[in-house]
Amino acid sequence: MGKEFEIVIGLEVHAELKTATKAFCSCSTAFGAEPNTQVCPVCSGFPGMLPVLNKKMVELAIRTGIALNSEIPEICKFDRKNYFYPDLPKAYQISQFDLPVCKGGYLDIEVDGQTKRIGITRAHMEEDAGKLVHQGDITTTPFSLVDLNRSGVPLLEIVSEPDMRSAQEARAYMEKLRSILLFAGVSDCKMQEGSLRCDANVSVRPVGQMEFGTRTETKNLNSFRSLEKSIEYEARRQMEAIEDGEEIVQETRTWDEEKQVTRSMRSKEEAHDYRYFPEPDLPPLKISREWVNTIAAQMPELPEQARRRLVEEYGLPEYDAAIITLNPDYLNFFDQCISSYKDAKLVSNWMMSELNRLLNQNNMEIGECRFKPADLVKILQLIDDGSISGKMAKTVFEEMFNSGQAPELIIKEKGMAQISDESTLINLIDGIIQDNPKVLEDYKNGKEKAFGFFVGQIMKASKGQANPGVVNKLLKERLSSSEM
């Protein structure tokens, strides 16, 4: 085993911008419609059709640029990227080549407690292609089918600098970018619906070497996991190839989710020559500073700001604040709890332990929860006033997560309320003591264990509903009162 290698990673992320209509026509962008029902002659590439630019698309692109600390140049324009593919109806994609809407920028990631700044090269607007599906079994069918509902959906392609050095950093970048896009309200970032997609440029070089190695581009990464796994695989493949004296070929590869390998997409076709040229059907954009300032003024709270707020205003640990600000729905949940419940750390603990565990178990987003932040607050208040124990609360919470029922109702139906009423408990305690004169004797002779025995018996008799704190207090009082 020879040299040590360094991995160099740059990511190209395609985010679907959250507009109601497509980039260049007024068709709906809603996900999941029947094939070819959200199309018109423009987005189906019919003869004589012309694009008209969606204002919202431009505003969301500018907003993203501001959130990513990019420069928004005064002039930007569109270009045609030419290639033939059945899901690309005009056989060119309207994109931006040399004058993109955002130039430069950065975001900060945390890995192993260290902050690292990842540079952003550019972000440009473009239109999505349609969807190509194989008819029947991929290995035997001679045909594919084209649905153009997605064709013309507005995208922002965000290109990073090759600043990442591990799969973990790439994942952290992607997570951070996603949280910024979500907080800025520019994209839904639903990876499973394809509204956030990622291509990874990966190369390796011996540690200490200045020049980059030859890179490959892996497409089709539609989860954080596949991003991480594909980079690990691809880097290992390249290292092994170099060790074996092979040359790395600059090429496009695809991630095979099933076999967990990257595979070359090389075909005998020509090397791509996209023949970019300025789109003559669209006048250029002049982006005034007033426009940029107006958009900046309307910027929602971004993850960094929210994190600082959680630390400074509520005294949350950095770690908690970072987790809560990964997703605006999550933060919103926290903020709503905190508006009627003062112990922020306790709320945070519950969100990060119980809530997160159940969300992960059920593969759900927080937005899909069937209960409200006020319901969690209610549970916390019930613990505080002694109505339920901490242990019961977890059971109630899980039941509430699953059924969406109000906590009081769950407690009532399951008869889970805690018995704190002193006269009830005194009756119970006195009965147990009278039934066990021998143990009482032991207790009086100084056997500490006897106290524990009484508590156990009381809890058993109350089916666990006796408030342990109150039981402790009362039991001590009863045992020390001399008449026993």
Place this chain on the structure above:
Amino acid sequence: MELHQLTIHELHDKLADREISAEELASSFFSRINALEPKLRAFLTITEEKALKQAREVDKAGKYEGLTGIPFGLKDIFCTRGVRTTCASKILENFVPTYDSTAGRRLEEQGGILLGKLNMDEFAMGSSTEQSAFQSTCNPWDLERVPGGSSGGSAAAVAAGEVPFALGTDTGGSIRQPASYCGVVGLKPTYGRVSRWGVIAFASSLDQVGVFSRDIRDCALVLNIIAGKDPLDSTSVNLEVPDYTSFLDGEVRGMKIAYPREYFQQGVDEQIKTTVMQALRKFEAMGAIIDEVSLPHSEYALPAYYLVAPAEASANLARFDGVRYGLRDFEAQNVVDMYSQSRSQGFGNEVKRRIMLGTYALSSGYYDAYYLKALKVRRLIANDFDKVFADFDLIVSPTAPTPAFKLGEQTGDPLTLYMNDILTVPVNMAGLPGMSLPCGLVNGLPVGMQLIGKAFDEGTLFKAAYAFEQNTDYHKMRPVLGVK
């Protein structure tokens, strides 16, 4: 006078005075069309049934305003809802659009009645209409000669009295040159004056919709209707449309008219030079000030045009891929073959040649030398015009270097054919309005002079052209269909 010899305004008076009905008018034109078409072959599709139905509805309403009940023809590059639109190409032989062009729709909304679709060079690429995949159209002045092109069907139909007026498109002279060859008025408005929506694109930064008519008043009437901002065409300009008939005052006193010396060289027929010089003297006699000027980069316009136009065309024509409409090769076993075979069977030679040329000019390694260079030359050409227009109101030149040539005479060397555009192409490169107006006969064939105006100053073209028309009889010349 017979109906087919009358102008729009004369026909309108007859309808308004109830001398004839719209149905009678349409029927009389169809009789004329049926009688002439075997010789002329200007129409690709005749919409008799639809037209007569529309005419009857007009008569039923009984209100004759503007264009109500006036027949017209459209170059077969204008998409027509429910009416086959071929662009004179086999690839669109059976294409039936589900939408109307904005220009065509505006005419129909004003009560105009479409009689049919007119022949052209395939995808507007040609100067003789011989590049039509279906038929050659003859020049009504001499049936052995071409009508010019690419809008040859429109020019021939208006000249022969098959329609009172027609729309065409002009990318490098495709309205003005055939208007000159056929002895009719042909106007290419300023780029951006008329919507291109629903007009099958050839070269998007050069294409412009325009008018063929018998006289200047008709031309102004039609432009009044089709000009103006269209929200569906981002390059149509939001400028007020003046009433162009208000410029028809017959007055040119004090008007400054320039004639560029370069337009009287470049292989222009001596008799044409003389004819146009006589027209200039006429303007002078009417009180205009005429002077010779130089447009020094004129000789570079044609080579630059033959890079810019094919480059844009190579992208515009890429959508004809046999997937969503148009000719499809069903034998092909893979997608690349399906594209290549469908396109090769569907496109004619000239179209293939220009797609190849444009693809080459945009391809990696040649972009700067060809495409970018041509765009810089385009700037120089536009600057030439700006300088002249700082001192002059109008530029006058011959429209074409020769009168109509014989069918089959120029089908060999493509470059020879391209030379026909040498006097018209610079106007498209600069985006200016240009008009061809009959100004005499050479060997019994009509000759046009070209009037070039400032951007969006069609008014001055109308003013000068109308004054010329009032003082001459060339607009009253009518061909006798036969062979010279």
Place this chain on the structure above:
Amino acid sequence: MALTIGEVEHVALLARLALSAEEKHTFAEQLGSILEYADKLTGLDTEGIEPLVNILPVFNVLRDDEVKPGSLREEILSNAPLLEEEQYKVPKII
């Protein structure tokens, strides 16, 4: 100068045109002579000249983000050469 057959084949592949041997030969000659004519531009000094991309002094032509009904499916698909399950059918992409 004529293009090489290799160049013609490369361009034809980019443009998705299937050319016969004879067409390749003709295009090699014709494109060569047109490009030779275009080489006339090379002699012209364009140092410092801004390429003319947009002839109109127009910027920011934008549309509001309001959904309008698209085409009826059977209408937009009516010109398709080959359909299945309301989708365009093409040879398989590997």
